[in-house]
Amino acid sequence: MKKMKRLIATAMLPAAAISLAACGGGDEESVEDYPSQEIEMTIPWSPGGGSDIEGRLVADHASDQIGTDIVPVNVPGVGGTVGLEELTDKDANGYNIGQIHEGLLVAHHSDVTQINYDSFEPIASMSSSDQILAVSDDLGVDTLEEFVEYGQENEIQFGGTVAGIPRVWVEQIGRELDINYNLVGYEGIAEAIQALAGGHIDAAIVDYPSGSDFVESGDMKFIAIGTEERVDRTPDLPTFVEKGYDITMGINRGYVAPEGTPPEVIEKLEAALEETANDEDYIEAVENVGASVNFMGTDEYNEYLDNQDQIISDIISEISEE
Template identity: 40%
Template sequence: MKIIKGLAALFTAAMLAAPALAEDYPTRAVEFIVPWSPGGGSDTLMRLVSANIEPHLGVELPIINMPGVGGTVGLREASRRDADGYTVSQVHEGLLMATLTGLTELTWEDFEPIALMTASPQFLITKSTDSYSNFDEFVAYAKERPNELTMGVTLGGLPHLFAAMIEQAYGLKFKYVGYEGTGERVRAAVGGNLDLIIGDVASSLEFAKNGDLKFLAAGSAERHPAVPEVPTFREKGEDMLLTVTRGIVMPKGTPAEVRNVMEAALQKLAQDETYIKQTNNVGSQVTFMGQDDYRAYLANLDATVKSLASVIVQ
């Protein structure tokens, strides 16, 4: 009887403690694992989240970069963290590609989706060269040189898929070189070690202004205001949208009460004028979705990526 009463007391205490946990959460900094190298689009955009979230969350959200194996090293670590609300991580379409190609056993369903925050159109970008000056000249040049132009991608990741879509659409053939993140690819192209990369405004615009890189075509529906002179793939005859969305997740099993607190803080951040302006300034758009909508988005996106993956999964 004493044992039963003891168990009942523990159960009651646990039930009472759960709301208290949510009511007090967060009481300390929440670690933000970004599974990519510093300097890339994900790192740049997530640092804006980190820099502006404290007034809305009440605590700091310090960035921890954990790059490796197509973004899966950091996500593996994030998936193993305690589901107590004190770890968040960032995901984008690359996780779905890594799952499909066998790069990782992780899936998006191994996490609790909290909020989608940004959408970033991707661009075909070239190193500084006299061989071609615009997209049409590039296509003509590349067609005459199959397997000669080096394309920097995350092998088996989303940039690889986007590059393969460009190959297929325009009858080209690239020589692929693997890099972990956008930042590494950008530096390689700036240094003349790559001919082409798939990149974004956040990681590449300043180098384009300096003349080290050149934007050839945009994966957005319309021309991007940061580079209005760059045509879209749609203008160049192909109905292709190349976009990376970035969202925040928590370890599987994080209590709903805690998830709701983080979601509410991120929603407030998405309405913060300073954050919106900073995000726009690096070439991305704030595109907020809460838990339910983000979960549905990932499920639909998973089906879409699987339908496209045959382009690179042989």
Template identity: 35%
Template sequence: MKKFKLLSLLLALSLVLAACGGSKEEGKEKASGSDFPNKSIELIVPYAAGGGTDSLARSFADQTDIGESVAVVNREGGGGAVGMQNGANAKADGYTVSMVTVELLTLPHSGLAQFSYEDFQPIALLNEDPAAITVSADAPWNTIDEFIAAAKEENLKVGNSGTGAIWHLAASAFEQETGVTFNHVPFEGAAPAVTALLGGHIDAVAVSPAEVRTQVEAGELKVLAVMSDNRVEALPEVPTLKESGIDLSIGTWRGLAVPKDTPEDVVQKLEESFGKTAQADAFKDTLNKLGLGYRYEDGEGFKALLKEQDELFAELIPSLELN
């Protein structure tokens, strides 16, 4: 009987200890979810070091204060497809953030990527740059209406940053909206296209204001119109297409996103911290120095933009004659 009582006492004691241990472990797991982040966060940049997206990412990583370091990792290839695919496939724990660009939408509709914007949970939009119709300073056209009239009479050469790239798509969308036809000339990036324009080898480019700002300030080029809803701060005298009755806003943008199944509490912490950095004057000053346009949207606003532009590119890209 004594032996039985002793065994019963030991069993009861073991159950109590197990219960205490279980509670401790459960509390530990709960805390690990609530103390995010507790290690370094990786920020994937889908392009090579030194470019505009990389410079933006590194400046943001240096300025953000989320409690842990943010390490930028370049995973270029496939026009951004490699890095963004890596980001979509990453563990959904908040420790891998992707710097996504407009190619998140254009690559899939061009048959060049398997992901879609729905594979990501948007965190914050940081930047937006419209396409700008730019010509030589001594070109005979001083308004976008004059340029359109000329394009209807002759086959103007318009340079872009590569077949199927955003600036090619912008010029093609402009064709559709105005009824003109261009001779599209692809280059390995916007910079060589601008160089060709300066050399008189092409008639115009449709790249971002930042990519022609230096030459405009030097009096070598002039911008006829920007493809945005509002005038660009860096070029306040340049009208939008909408001011000429052309309903077209298109360009590039950069933002932050995580895999779609990332826990809501982690997403909220990232939104709060990254949003604070994105709206700070120091970050806005950085974009200005880099010659990049500023636009901030929180996760919901960024998601709405992605949906709207995905529908645009789903209709636009299949209809293009990429010559």
């Protein structure tokens, strides 16, 4: 009974005075005083991939907007689900946030994890990365036409996270191009790219920041991009669409907080991320690594995730029924 009285009393306080300690924050602090300590950002992937690179850019630039340090922490494992599962158990006090993208939705509908985007409080989407079909230099193909011809006579070994969005993309490419293919599982795009550069696999779906150095060094080649039209940074790279294939691929990287994080805190984080997304230094930094700023506020991001969840659920169901 005493516990119930305390809960009722808390509910009657003004919103700005709600104690973050009630959300696991330790020492009492009102939302009005937030933030008063550093914020930890879980990046559920290994260092070096596109998600890690873009997450660190967000942390660096958003720290100035929110008024405290945002500290990235890599917690890789099982297609990005280990770090996010750990995040669900962290204090919902505004000092724990994490990065997600469409891969979490694939992992959920593939029965890899019980958590999904709605296990969190979505804050905002910050950037998007166009996805590119890259092949090993050892494969001996230079164009998409040669790739299709090779794949119709041989089995192409793709690398990627089996429990992530690459699984969906590989299925789309394999079916649309009518090639023989197999997906070799790796823990994140960084590992898949290392395998591709070493000639251990034939192909992978990568983003520009993750693969550009390996292309410049001659270890792999970009042969098609999953955008509707060609992009300025790779003007000579054709799209699947212009080659007659109905394939588009992209990732939107966003940020979430543990379920139960106070709405007023989510609003402060959303505002800081929006200011970051409009900052010219951040925009330049994101574009320099080959990505694009794509801000969606809390409401719009929730709607986007709802729509993507239905699309991915349908695709995984089709795959499972075969």
